[in-house]
Amino acid sequence: MLKPRKLLQLLRTSIVYRSSFIVLTIALCVGGLFAAVTYLWESNTEQELVKNRMGTLLSTVENTVSIACYLSDANLAKEVAQGLLKNEDVASIRIFSSQQVLTNLQKNKILPNSNPLMANLKTELLIERAIYSPFNQAESVCQIELKPDMAFIRAQVNHKARFTALLLMLQALIMAGAVVAIVMILITRPIKTISDRLHHLPVNANTSLPLPSGNQQDEIGQLVRDVNTLFSKLSHILAEERDLRIQHQIGEKKFRAIFDNSETGIFLLKPNGEVISSNPAFLRLFAIPHDANNETIKNSLLHNLDDYALRLQGMLENAMHEDQVSSEDFELEVGLPLQKKWINLVISTVEDNVLQGLVNDITERKQLEESANYLAVTDHLTGVANRLGFDKAAARLQFEMHADLVQSFYLLMIDLDGFKEVNDQFGHDIGDKVLIHFTQLLRGIVRKTDFISRTGGDEFIVILKNIDEISKVQEIADKIITEASQIIRFGDAIQIKIGASIGINFADTLDYDIAKIMHGADEAMYQAKKAGKNQYCLYKA
Structure with a gap:
């Protein structure tokens, strides 16, 4: 048997004993707490059940007692009382009126409650009920008093509560034991094995820890691999240090070779x-x-x-x-x-x-940086600018407006009509091809100096710079709508027809807010949709 000092030493130095002790302590505390709560809850519940059972018993004999009291028949009253006393949880019966006591029977003496955990279970419980005439429900002819056998009830409660508490404690201990076993087998034992091997590991160029069996793919295996990597790096560092010393000794000749x-x-x-x-x-x-x-x-x-x-x-x-x-x-x-x-x-x-x-x-x-910057602002599907690319283009456009390189611009908010149905009917692969097709249409319609971006699933934004006449913008919008509404064919089996709703907004002042310009174009686009789709609408402030 372990001595207290030896046990404390193990708890300080051994993960196995420390983790097992902590888990078992928590399990005992939690199990004991739940067992005590369950014990008290059982006692309260049983007391309420006693009241309900006693009330039910009285209800079954109420008519007979009513007749006995009405006729002042003590024998009949005694028979009723004897019948009730046959129930194990009934201690005494008393049937009486204001003139006489028809019967007063008791089974045994009621014992006081000696269990401190069941202090809330009453030592005496008296159930009274008034009995009325069988011919006049408003006339009280006697009363019946029933005392439950609290000693018997306490014994039943003790038995049930102890059994439930024992099950809870057993469950907590089993779970704690399982956790301790799992921790020991899966964690502490492999770690101890690694620790022992590491303690006796020789330092040389081929130093490495073997992977524990069964832990090749988990964190412990990763730990061993990291330790081996560290050994390898230390070995290389030592080798490099030796090489540097040799290079220093060789001097100018070695430097010239490196140079x-x-x-x-x-x-x-x-x-x-x-x-x-x-x-x-x-x-x-x-x-x-x-x-x-x-x-x-x-x-x-x-x-x-x-x-x-x-x-x-x-x-x-x-x-x-x-x-x-x-x-x-x-x-x-x-x-x-x-x-x-x-x-x-x-x-x-x-x-x-x-x-x-x-x-x-x-x-x-530098090429990788430029490629990364391009990918960050480009929609990978269509090859036009994404939302980040649009934000950067909007900032650049504001700079061009202040530098008087651009005097005005039109912003076209485009949403594809019927695109959701294409995805639902033909799948996202065909939907992606439709988006690519529509992007190519836009590129063929607008100028190279204009800007195209895809900011959402089927939502596009086009910025037309330095166009003086609204009729030219309307011509472009009409052409986009006309081209978009043409049937798109993918092979012989798939024919798709979509449309485009366009909202148009205009900016020609330096203090414009791009968010408001977009909001206005968005409102105009939804007006076009409400008006029947596949058309454009100019925003009117």
Whole structure:
């Protein structure tokens, strides 16, 4: 048997014992609480049931007692009382009137309540009922008093409550035991196994923990894999540190090998931008022939960054006078034929009047950024702008209005009529093809300088810039409606007919609110729908 001190030590140092102790303690507390509540609830319920049963008993003999009282027949009253006493939960019966006691029988002595949990169960319970004449329901002829056998009732309540409480406690303990077993088998035992293996694990390049059986795909398996990854990284770090020490010992020879074979362009330059020396990567990045003369290499940086002379001068001054590391991205055209390329240039001070430069080709990263920006503002299905693209176009349009590049514009809110039925009848694949088809129609109708976006499922917005006459806008809207209403065929079996409802709003002031312009166009579009669909409507403020 474990001593208290040993048990406390295990609780502090062992997850198995600590978690088991906590779960069992909670289960006992919760089970005990529910058992006590159930015990009290059973006692209250049983007391109410006693009242109901006693009332039912009195109702069954009420007519007979009425006759006995009316005739003052003590024998009949006694027989009724004896019949009631045959019930185990009846202790005494008393039938009496104002003139006499017809019968007074009792079974046994009523015992006081000795159970502290059942203090709310009364030690005595008296049920009285007035008995009326069988010939006159308004004339009371006697009364009957019935006392339940509280000792018997308490015994029954105790039996039921103890049984229910025992079941609850047993259920809580079984659940707690199951939880403890699951925690031990699925969590603590694998963790302890990992801990023991880790404690005795040798440190070498091939150090790794084996995956516990059955935990390959769960969090414990992930933990082991992460530990192994950490070991691997530490091993690589140690190996790199050893390599660095070797490289430091080798000195200039090793540095020259790195300098010559690096993918990063490394060069030294003067404060005026003239290149003093460079590695092969520098020449490759600026498309300079390896046999180029010293004059070409000396002026290569100034020549290739001639369009960014002020920015380059600022970098040189920051590095030279402010002792700052300057980094800038530049877009160049180098080589023959000319190729566009993005480079990242870093300039820092290494010694008096000598600067160091690093240059890397970041063309791929810039292309990925541009691609990501394009995807962010483009609807992937139709290829036109999405809602974010519309918001950016709206901001750009406001700038153009203030710069007097655009004097006015019309905003067309377009909603496809019958598109929901297409999705319901033919599925979303056909619905997507219809959206693509309609987008191509829009591109063929509006100018390249106009703007198209898909802001919802079948909702499009078109912005027409610098159109002076409303008749031209109406002509465009009519053409969109006409083209949209043409039958769309997908193979021989599928023929689809949709329509377009268009709301049009106009803006020609600098203080316009794009949200209000959209709201007005939206209202006009719904007016077109109410008017029969497949038509346009101009917004009138």
